[in-house]
Amino acid sequence: MKQSLSFDTDTLKPLMTDDFVLGIATSSYQIEGATTAGGRTDSVWDTFCRKPGNIADQSTGEVACDHYQHWQEDVALLVELGVEVYRFSISWSRVFPDDSGVVNEEGLSFYRRLAEALRSHGIRPMVTLHHWDLPQYLQDRGGWQNRDTALRFAEYAAAVATGLGSSVDFYTTINEPWCIVHLGHRTGVHAPGLRDQGAAVAATHHLLLAHGLAMQALRERAPSAELGIVLNGGPSYPYSESNADAEAASILESEQIHRFAAPILSGHYPQDFQSQVATYMRPGDLETIAAPCDYLGWNYYTRNLVKPGENGVPEIVTGQDYPLTEMGWEVYPEGLREVISILREHYDVPPLYVSENGAAFEDQLDGETVHDPDRFHYIQRHLQVITDMVQSGVDIRGYICWTLLDNFEWAEGCSKRFGLVHVDFDTQERVIKDSGKAYANLNADKARIMASPREKRIDCAR
Numbered sequence: 001m002k003q004s005l006s007f008d009t010d011t012l013k014p015l016m017t018d019d020f021v022l023g024i025a026t027s028s029y030q031i032e033g034a035t036t037a038g039g040r041t042d043s044v045w046d047t048f049c050r051k052p053g054n055i056a057d058q059s060t061g062e063v064a065c066d067h068y069q070h071w072q073e074d075v076a077l078l079v080e081l082g083v084e085v086y087r088f089s090i091s092w093s094r095v096f097p098d099d100s101g102v103v104n105e106e107g108l109s110f111y112r113r114l115a116e117a118l119r120s121h122g123i124r125p126m127v128t129l130h131h132w133d134l135p136q137y138l139q140d141r142g143g144w145q146n147r148d149t150a151l152r153f154a155e156y157a158a159a160v161a162t163g164l165g166s167s168v169d170f171y172t173t174i175n176e177p178w179c180i181v182h183l184g185h186r187t188g189v190h191a192p193g194l195r196d197q198g199a200a201v202a203a204t205h206h207l208l209l210a211h212g213l214a215m216q217a218l219r220e221r222a223p224s225a226e227l228g229i230v231l232n233g234g235p236s237y238p239y240s241e242s243n244a245d246a247e248a249a250s251i252l253e254s255e256q257i258h259r260f261a262a263p264i265l266s267g268h269y270p271q272d273f274q275s276q277v278a279t280y281m282r283p284g285d286l287e288t289i290a291a292p293c294d295y296l297g298w299n300y301y302t303r304n305l306v307k308p309g310e311n312g313v314p315e316i317v318t319g320q321d322y323p324l325t326e327m328g329w330e331v332y333p334e335g336l337r338e339v340i341s342i343l344r345e346h347y348d349v350p351p352l353y354v355s356e357n358g359a360a361f362e363d364q365l366d367g368e369t370v371h372d373p374d375r376f377h378y379i380q381r382h383l384q385v386i387t388d389m390v391q392s393g394v395d396i397r398g399y400i401c402w403t404l405l406d407n408f409e410w411a412e413g414c415s416k417r418f419g420l421v422h423v424d425f426d427t428q429e430r431v432i433k434d435s436g437k438a439y440a441n442l443n444a445d446k447a448r449i450m451a452s453p454r455e456k457r458i459d460c461a462r
């Protein structure tokens with residue numbers, strides 16, 4: 001008999017308050033499938049997946065978890081897991097399938113039904129507007145290299161906020177712009193698959209501008225929602241003791257963290273980027289980008305070990321000092337504390353959400369369940385770091401685990417399983433893993449603590 005896994009609710013007690021939420025995240029292209037249903041048109045990922053060699057196992061997001069058909073079952077899973085927040089993203093090309101500027105009501109209503117179902121179960125929707133699936137018709141006109149895409153994004157944000165309005169508690173403009181820039185425009189391992197330094201610089205500015213313009217559109221139309229952006233990254237370490245590696249690590253820290261955090265939180269680009277980006281800037285852009293955020297989401301998985309790569313682009317290499325997940329990412333929970341300290345050292349940071357954190361392991365379905373102790377320990381250790389930070393006064397408002405379902409993991413295809421719920425991609429059968437059951441128990445414990453009289457809660461926390 002395998003021992004059942006359970007989080008140590010006592011040591012995590014500082015998170016068991018009204019000011020901290022526990023949730024789960026997904027993204028549209030990774031789970032929805034139904035890529036031609038309901039009027040949806042191609043995104044850059046549909047196109048990217050068609051090119052042989054781009055996806056490790058040749059899979060695509062065409063079916064993925066078929067969440068578009070199975071969404072009610074997936075809401076039931078979220079209810080069973082007991083989460084307070086569900087972070088999901090909207091497929092832009094479902095809402096605007098072409099450039100006519102006319103909203104596809106069928107696309108928008110899919111998300112309206114989803115948000116309303118979540119709310120009816122007391123789960124707060126956190127909607128990401130852009131989690132990498134840019135409409136292909138916009139890519140055909142230059143995508144994020146084209147300033148106009150930022151304006152189209154603001155229109156899309158306005159349409160979503162008008163359509164979903166008060167059924168959404170949190171809006172996130174863009175997920176991980178660094179990944180879009182670095183992986184999508186520089187190393188080419190993600191859609192749109194470009195390897196072009198100039199394109200990467202233009203995309204950086206236009207993504208940030210899109211964020212700022214969308215913030216204005218959302219503020220006007222969803223005044224009661226909390227608005228922010230999700231950035232990502234870990235602390236960067238030199239791979240060896242060489243000066244070249246130290247230099248590469250410091251370049252990566254600047255590119256991954258400061259190039260995005262500085263304009264958003266301080267209204268300026270880091271000095272080492274100013275001359276490159278100048279050609280794309282117009283008066284007023286920086287003020288737009290620095291629109292106040294109600295929160296900053298930070299996605300953290302691992303630290304970076306860095307050495308110089310081709311053409312001066314810092315290269316992230318696989319470490320050997322800590323256990324690795326299936327992605328080849330070191331399990332290094334301390335890095336979360338380190339990266340948040342870097343942010344707090346440099347900026348006036350708004351309330352934070354750890355908006356993604358999780359791990360891929362080689363899971364095996366074992367009869368009715370999946371034993372995944374490594375994922376459980378990964379989550380437990382990161383929650384412990386967050387608890388310590390909260391106790392020392394860092395304003396972190398939530399932990400949102402990546403992810404609900406095993407899904408289409410971008411260039412890795414369906415081969416890397418991150419879910420708290422196992423998915424059989426042939427039958428679409430969902431089975432909650434041991435880590436998912438433990439997360440459900442943690443959420444249930446939290447709900448019990450929250451329901452107890454306040455005085456007693458304070459007593460317990462002592």
Ligand code: FCB
Nearest residue numbers: 027175176179402409410
């Ligand atoms: C993040 C992405 C998310 C998922 C995880 C593993 O960078 O935001 O979609 O792929 O990595």
